[in-house]
Amino acid sequence: MDDKFPSEAAERFQVRMPDGMRDRLRVAAEKNNRSMNAEIIDRLERSLAGVDAEETFSLMLNPEARIKLARHRLRQVLDLLDEYELAEMI
16 A cells, blocks of 8 residues: 655656746745745646746736637647547548
8 A cells, every 4th residue: 555645656856946046936836825846837837838928927918818819729629639530530
């Protein structure tokens, strides 16, 4: 029986940060009411999903931009579904 918490079983990665970055992350994490780890994971997830900070800020302020991005992502999903259906036919 494995008595480890999920966080203990999670993969770990050590990273070197430029001076001041840790403090900036700490402040951002506090502002967002989450741990530094959760802040880093959220930022990495958004980065890997192709959403940068400028786009995120723009989306918060601009409902039209949110709609435009949602339509773009919906088109991407529909394209993937079309590709999947074509692959199933072959």
